[in-house]
Every structure is written in structure tokens, then in C-alpha cells.
Amino acid sequence: MARFLTVALTLAALSCAAAGIGRAQTLQRLTVTTFVLGADTSRPQIEVPFHLVVTLNVRERISAVENLELPILAELELLGDERRLEARPSGTQYRETITVVAHHTGSISIAPATLQAIDARDGRAKQYFTNPLTLQVVGGSLEPLQAGESFAGAALDLARRALLWGLGIACVAAVLILALRRRAPPVPPPAVVAVAPARPVVARTLRDELGDALSVLRADPTRATAVTVRAAVWRTVGGSEGETLADVLHRPAAADPRVRDVLRALERAAFTYDADLAAAVPAACAALERYLA
Amino acid sequence: MSVRPATLTAALERTIVGQRGVLDALLLALLCNGHVLLEGPPGLAKTLACRALAAALDGEFKRIQFTPDLLPSDIVGTRVFDQRESAFATVLGPIFANVVLADEINRAPAKVQSALLESMQERQVTIGPQTHPLPDPFVVMATMNPLDSEGTYALPVAQMDRFLMKVNVGYPSRAEELEILERFAMNERRPLHGVATLADVRAWREEARAVHVDEKLKRYIVDLVASTREAGGVRVPAGNGEAVSVASLIDYGASPRATLALAYLARARALLEDRDFALPDDVRAVAPHALRHRIGFNYRLTTQGVAADAAIDALIASVPAP
Numbered sequence: 001m002a003r004f005l006t007v008a009l010t011l012a013a014l015s016c017a018a019a020g021i022g023r024a025q026t027l028q029r030l031t032v033t034t035f036v037l038g039a040d041t042s043r044p045q046i047e048v049p050f051h052l053v054v055t056l057n058v059r060e061r062i063s064a065v066e067n068l069e070l071p072i073l074a075e076l077e078l079l080g081d082e083r084r085l086e087a088r089p090s091g092t093q094y095r096e097t098i099t100v101v102a103h104h105t106g107s108i109s110i111a112p113a114t115l116q117a118i119d120a121r122d123g124r125a126k127q128y129f130t131n132p133l134t135l136q137v138v139g140g141s142l143e144p145l146q147a148g149e150s151f152a153g154a155a156l157d158l159a160r161r162a163l164l165w166g167l168g169i170a171c172v173a174a175v176l177i178l179a180l181r182r183r184a185p186p187v188p189p190p191a192v193v194a195v196a197p198a199r200p201v202v203a204r205t206l207r208d209e210l211g212d213a214l215s216v217l218r219a220d221p222t223r224a225t226a227v228t229v230r231a232a233v234w235r236t237v238g239g240s241e242g243e244t245l246a247d248v249l250h251r252p253a254a255a256d257p258r259v260r261d262v263l264r265a266l267e268r269a270a271f272t273y274d275a276d277l278a279a280a281v282p283a284a285c286a287a288l289e290r291y292l293a
Numbered sequence: 294m295s296v297r298p299a300t301l302t303a304a305l306e307r308t309i310v311g312q313r314g315v316l317d318a319l320l321l322a323l324l325c326n327g328h329v330l331l332e333g334p335p336g337l338a339k340t341l342a343c344r345a346l347a348a349a350l351d352g353e354f355k356r357i358q359f360t361p362d363l364l365p366s367d368i369v370g371t372r373v374f375d376q377r378e379s380a381f382a383t384v385l386g387p388i389f390a391n392v393v394l395a396d397e398i399n400r401a402p403a404k405v406q407s408a409l410l411e412s413m414q415e416r417q418v419t420i421g422p423q424t425h426p427l428p429d430p431f432v433v434m435a436t437m438n439p440l441d442s443e444g445t446y447a448l449p450v451a452q453m454d455r456f457l458m459k460v461n462v463g464y465p466s467r468a469e470e471l472e473i474l475e476r477f478a479m480n481e482r483r484p485l486h487g488v489a490t491l492a493d494v495r496a497w498r499e500e501a502r503a504v505h506v507d508e509k510l511k512r513y514i515v516d517l518v519a520s521t522r523e524a525g526g527v528r529v530p531a532g533n534g535e536a537v538s539v540a541s542l543i544d545y546g547a548s549p550r551a552t553l554a555l556a557y558l559a560r561a562r563a564l565l566e567d568r569d570f571a572l573p574d575d576v577r578a579v580a581p582h583a584l585r586h587r588i589g590f591n592y593r594l595t596t597q598g599v600a601a602d603a604a605i606d607a608l609i610a611s612v613p614a615p
Contacts, residue, residue, distance in 0.1 A: 227509075242613025244573045272570040273505035 027125055028066050030117040031059035033091070037071065037113050037130035043138050046105050049079055052098045054113045054130065059091040060120065067116040068094075071133075074215045075108050076100040102137040109134050111212075114204070127204075206253065207292065209236040210262065214288040221281040226269035229284075233266060258291040296489040298324065298497050298565050301349055304488040308345045310476060311469035315342050317565070318460040318582065319392075319434065323494055324501045324561035327457025327554070328413050328433040330398075330586060334440055337462045343394045343434050349488040352391030353428070359401035361444060365408035369418045370425075383420050388412050391428050391491065395435040399445040409433070410452045430494045450589060457554050458579070459586035461602065497564060504560035505570040509615035513573060514555045516612045517580055521588050522546030529607040532598020539604050542594045547587035554583040573614035580609050 034057040044050040052073075056065060063085070080099040085092060102108065112129040119126045213229045234240075237259060239248035245267045254260055265284040272280045298320060305316050315331065319342060322329045331339055340356060347354030357368060370386035387393070388409070395409060412418050413433050417426045435456070437448075453459070465473065506514075520527070524543060528536040558579035563571040584605055594601060 244577050244614045246574045246577075267572060268570070271505075271507045271510065271572050273507075276505075276570070 026066070027116055027118045028062065029060070029120050030062070030115075031091070031120040032115070032117065032128050033057045033059060035113075035115060035128050035130050037110070037133055039133055039135060041135075043136050044102055046102055046137055046139055049099050049101045052100060052110070052133070054094075054096040054098075056094040056115065057088075057091060058094075061087060062092050065094045065115070068096075069114045069116075070096070070098070071111045071113050072212050072215065073098075073100060073110065074219050075104070076102055102135075105137045105139055107134060107136055111208075206236055206259070209233065210288055210291055214285060214292065217281060217285055217288070221285075223270065223274075223277055226266060226277075226281055226284065230266040230270045233262065237263070256291075258287070261287045262291055295496065296493050297567065299567060301489050302565065304349055304485055305342070305345055308485055309338050309342050310473045311465035312338050312342060312462065314460050315339060315462055317562075318458055319343070319346050319432065320565060321558055321561045321579070322432050322434075322457055323430055324497055324564060325457055325554075325557040326430070326498060327557065328435070328455070330453070330456040330459040331434060331436045331462050332439050332459065333436070333462025334464075335438060337464070339434065339436055339462065340394055340396070343392050345485050346432075347390070347392040349485040350391065350430075350491055350494060351487050352430070352491055353389075354392045354394070355387040355390035356394040356396060357387050358396045359398050359405065361400060361402065363401045363405045365405055368405065368409055369412060370420050372421045381421065383423060383425075385420075385425065386418075388418065389425070389427060391430055391432070393431070393433045395433055397438055397445075398435040399437050399448060402446055403449070406446065406448060406452060409435075410455050414455055430491060430498075453586045454548055454550055456586060458558065458582035460582055461585070500569075501557075501561045501564045503569070504563045506556055506560060507570070507615075510559070510571055510573060510576060511556070513612065513615050514552055514559070514576055517555065517576065517609060518547050518549070518552045518584075520546075520608045520612050521551075521584060524608055524611075527607050527611045529599055529604050537593075537597050537599065539607055542590055542597065542599060542604055543588060544591045545589040547584050551583055551587045555580060558583055577609065577614060581605050584608075 034055065036055050038053045038055070040051045040053070052071075054068070054070070056068070065085070078098065078100055082097045082099075084095045084097075086095070110133040112132050114130075115128040117126065117128065118124065210233065213233055217225055217229050219225075234243070234248050237248060237253035238251040245263060248254055248263060249260060254263060262284070265280070265287040269277065269280040269284045302316065302320060305320075306313070309316055315338070318329045318331070321327075323346070333339070343356070344354050346352075357363075366386065368386050368388050370384050370389070372381040372383050374380075375382045398406060398409070412427065416429075416431060417424050419425075464470075521543065522545075524538070524540040524546075527539040529539050529542075531537045555576060559571040559575040562575040562579055563569070566575075581602065585601070588601075588605065590601055590604070593599075594604065
């Protein structure tokens with residue numbers, strides 16, 4: 001079940017990422033002020049749930065956010081997903097909180113979330129990217145002691161953290177007191193606040209998409225995944241819904257022999273008989289690896 | 294290592310210049326145990342293709358020129374009285390061959406056409422009290438000339454449906470025609486012999502039957518055939534440049550036999566490409582040939598100036614491939 005949820009999220013993300021390409025006519029017109037990806041901890045513990053938070057602030061009053069693509073979370077298990085849209089004086093804040101859990105220790109890289117929208121400032125379709133995230137999954141609470149770390153060291157670390165928290169609280173209190181003591185300045189005439197636009201990052205490349213496809217196919221080597229990955233890769237090379245392999249192979253993006261190999265291998269994985277699937281999916285992974293090498 | 298169908302294709306291509314459609318149709322019909330209807334002007338290597346195929350398989354080739362005075366017995370055979378033996382003897386007709394070219398099939402009256410089509414369907418011929426099985430493999434390639442319709446008997450729709458596929462044969466390109474000149478007028482022809490055997494063909498047929506057709510592909514085939522009956526919303530450019538509804542041009546759509554034909558042909562095409570699973574490309578490639586003669590277009594097709602193939606292409610394009 002856990003694996004199913006993980007794969008479902010990754011597939012949804014991959015599918016959405018591919019589907020988003022080439023539908024500028026349905027993009028929302030937005031003034032993006034901030035678009036960030038965060039986590040409630042940079043060092044989550046194994047088997048302990050934590051949260052990833054995607055925050056989007058726009059100047060417009062909107063009732064839904066479209067064309068927002070979540071990052072691929074192939075190495076985490078999805079436990080829940082909560083979305084909240086809040087109207088604010090400065091516009092609207094969209095906040096999506098994804099509850100996940102890690103089952104392995106080590107470093108996890110999470111790709112940026114993306115948003116496709118028409119920039120209300122210049123009327124151009126843009127793709128906005130959040131920051132990527134790198135998390136370090138560590139062992140359970142008893143692990144440092146079990147790993148040989150001394151009790152004294154752990155206590156010292158705790159004391160250091162408490163000191164830092166205390167200093168932080170004191171600084172905040174000092175700033176608040178100073179601010180309250182200052183006379184309020186005269187109200188300035190309303191001025192246009194110059195808000196730096198969120199950085200439109202360069203669109204993801206075919207290489208990125210095929211890399212994601214490889215991760216997904218490796219995580220769940222089934223026919224359903226192969227079919228989804230095939231559709232996503234097709235859209236990435238410019239193919240549209242309802243075309244056949246021959247049509248897609250005529251696309252300029254499919255001119256590279258390695259891409260053609262990938263397309264053919266995915267076609268086999270999507271349509272071959274069940275007994276051949278065990279060979280067809282690894283062959284598709286191998287074709288993807290050859291492209292990425 | 295047995296011979297593969299691709300070897301036969303390559304050998305035939307060395308003999309026939311261009312006309313890949315005719316060669317593919319012949320090989321697909323051979324693998325599906327079906328028959329082909331070819332429509333095109335004379336002189337396009339149809340006879341040569343049939344003869345080359347029979348020779349390449351070391352099989353027997355017969356050509357029957359259909360004329361208005363042809364009799365069913367001229368095709369299937371007859372019984373003659375042998376005066377020396379004082380008994381009737383059976384003389385088998387030219388239909389007893391592996392590859393039969395029924396040239397200008399629409400020039401013979403209905404009962405002759407019917408005799409041929411019954412033999413094609415039953416794969417046996419009854420002459421007097423005896424039933425004679427036809428050889429295996431047995432492929433009939435019937436031709437119709439679209440240019441000269443005077444004195445012809447149109448094939449009834451029910452009989453057209455018995456052909457697995459109908460292929461429109463066009464003129465070769467200039468480059469192909471130059472090669473035809475080079476190969477046949479300037480050089481000596483190298484006849485094909487024994488590229489594969491009739492036993493190989495029977496083995497390939499078994500292989501073709503085992504080619505996997507995925508569920509998604511089956512639904513695609515059914516959707517394609519259904520689109521010929523419910524073509525609402527599909528439009529095609531008419532002669533005056535305006536788009537007309539394809540549904541208004543069709544009296545009746547393809548039968549379930551078309552569904553079966555599409556599946557057989559898709560499997561055979563996959564085998565020709567050395568695959569043991571069919572792809573949407575296989576279905577789409579054979580769809581025009583399997584549907585062309587099974588859709589009943591009405592008079593509006595002509596009055597609106599729409600090409601039948603353009604309407605069929607629009608129908609096929611309207612069904613998204615899986």
C-alpha cells in the first residue's frame with residue numbers, strides 16, 4: 001500500500017508535468033510574488049512523518065491554482081496532502097502541505113515544484129520553479145547512542161540548542177520593544193510596492209523528464225507505470241494524445257537515435273504480452289539509462 | 294534456423310520495383326489466410342507480383358481473366374465423359390493453385406463471381422458428387438480496373454466483405470519507373486525461386502495467430518470500426534472547400550468482419566516486422582485497407598466531391614490511438 005501511494009504520487013507528478021506542456025491557452029494569469037518549497041525539518045528521522053510545504057503567493061484573488069506540479073517523491077512515502085487557499089490583503093496564498101515519511105537513511109534530493117502561468121506583468125506564459133530541497137534522513141532517536149555517540153556529547157548538543165533558542169527569543173523581544181517605542185511615521189501616500197517577481201527558471205529539459213521517467217519506472221516496473229511513462233515521454237517530445245509511435249518518431253525531438261530507442265522500448269513495454277513484461281521494462285530502463293549516460 | 298517473413302519480403306522487393314502496398318497486401322493475406330482485392334489501372338505489376346510470390350514459395354500460380362462469357366466451370370472445373378473409360382472424369386479448374394490472380398473480377402457476371410467467392414470462403418470446391426479441397430496456402434488476388442466501367446458487374450457488398458483487404462494501387466514514382474526501365478528493359482530478369490516453402494508459410498500463419506493483441510489495442514480496433522457507423526462530428530473537406538459531415542456520406546458502416554480483419558492484419562503486420570506483439574501503428578497502417586470496401590458511401594460522396602479515402606482517413610484520425 002505504501003509503495004502504491006509513493007508511486008501514485010510520482011506518477012501523478014510525472015503525468016502532470018508532461019501534460020502541462022503545450023497548454024498555454026488554459027494558463028492562469030498571475031502575478032507570482034513568492035513560490036517556495038520547504039520542509040519542517042532538514043534532517044527528518046527515518047519512519048517519522050514530516051511535512052513538505054509548497055507556498056505560493058500571488059497578487060490576484062483566485063479560487064483555485066491550476067497547472068501547479070508537485071515534485072517527484074520517488075524516495076518518500078506519501079501519507080497525506082492538504083491544500084489551503086487563503087485570501088489576504090496582498091492577494092492570495094496557496095499552501096500545500098504534503099505529509100511524507102522516509103524509509104531509508106541518507107540524502108534525498110527533491111526536485112522543484114513547478115507552476116505554469118501567464119505572467120500578468122508582461123502577458124507571457126512562464127514556468128516558475130520553486131527551490132529544490134535536499135534532506136538528510138537520519139536514524140531514529142536512539143540511533144546516535146547506539147552508533148557510539150557519547151551521552152555527554154548528546155547533552156552538550158542539547159544545551160547548545162537551548163542556548164541558541166534563548167538568544168533568538170531575546171533578539172526578537174528586543175526588536176519588538178524598539179519598534180513599539182518609535183513614533184509612528186506619517187502615513188505615506190499610497191505607492192506601488194515594487195515586488196520582485198519570482199524567478200522564472202529555465203524549463204525542464206528532455207533529459208530531466210527522461211531522468212524522472214527512469215526513476216518512476218524503476219520504482220514500479222509494471223505495465224500501468226510503463227503506459228503512464230510512455231504517455232509522459234511522448235508529450236515531452238512533442239507527441240499529442242491519440243498519436244501512434246510512427247507519428248511521434250517523426251517529431252524533431254525524436255530525431256536522436258537514443259530517444260527513438262527509448263520510445264520503441266516504452267512502446268514494447270506498453271503493448272507486449274505479460275510474460276515478456278519482465279524483459280520489456282528493464283529494456284526500457286536500459287534505453288533510458290543509455291540516453292542519460 | 295527457418296526463413297523469416299522479412300526474407301520473403303526482401304526477395305520480392307528485389308523483383309518488384311515500388312508497389313510496396315501490393316507486396317505487403319499479398320504477404321499479409323498469406324499470413325492471415327485471406328484474399329486481396331486490388332483496384333488500379335492495368336500495367337502496375339500485379340500479375341508479376343503474384344507470379345513472383347508463387348515462384349518464391351515454389352508454389353503454383355494461375356491467372357484467370359474474367360470476361361462476360363466466363364462460366365463457373367471455367368474457374369472451379371467440370372466433369373467430362375471419358376468415352377474410353379465409359380465414365381465421368383473430373384477436370385480441376387485454374388482455381389486449384391496456391392496463388393490465383395482473378396484479373397478484372399468485375400467483368401464476369403454475378404454467378405461466376407459467386408462461384409469464385411464461395412471457393413475462397415469454403416476453401417473447397419464441389420464438382421458433381423466430389424468435394425475437392427483447395428491447396429494450402431491459397432490466396433486469391435482479384436483486380437478491378439477503375440478506369441473502364443462499361444460492361445462491368447459491380448461486386449455486391451456482401452461479396453466484397455469476403456475480401457480481407459482492398460488495396461488501391463497507384464502509379465509508381467518517376468524514380469521507381471526509371472528503375473523499372475533499368476531492371477526490366479535493359480537487363481535480364483532474375484527469376485525468384487525457393488526463397489521459402491509452403492510449409493514455412495503455414496508455420497508463419499501459426500506464429501501470426503500467436504501474436505499478442507493487448508486489451509487497449511482491441512478496444513482501439515472496436516472503436517475504429519464503430520466510428521464507421523457513428524461518425525457524428527467527423528468532418529472532411531468537400532470539393533468546394535467547405536467541410537462536410539462524414540456521417541452524411543455513409544449509408545452503412547463496416548461489419549464485425551472488419552473488426553476481425555483488423556485484428557488479423559495487425560497481427561500479421563507485427564510478424565512481418567518480427568514482433569510477437571501488435572502495436573497501434575499496426576492497426577492504423579492496415580485500417581484503410583480493411584475498411585475501404587466495407588463502408589457503404591452514398592451518392593453525396595460524389596456530389597460533394599469528397600474522395601472516399603479522405604473520408605476514411607478522417608474517420609481513422611478521429612479515433613485516438615491508445
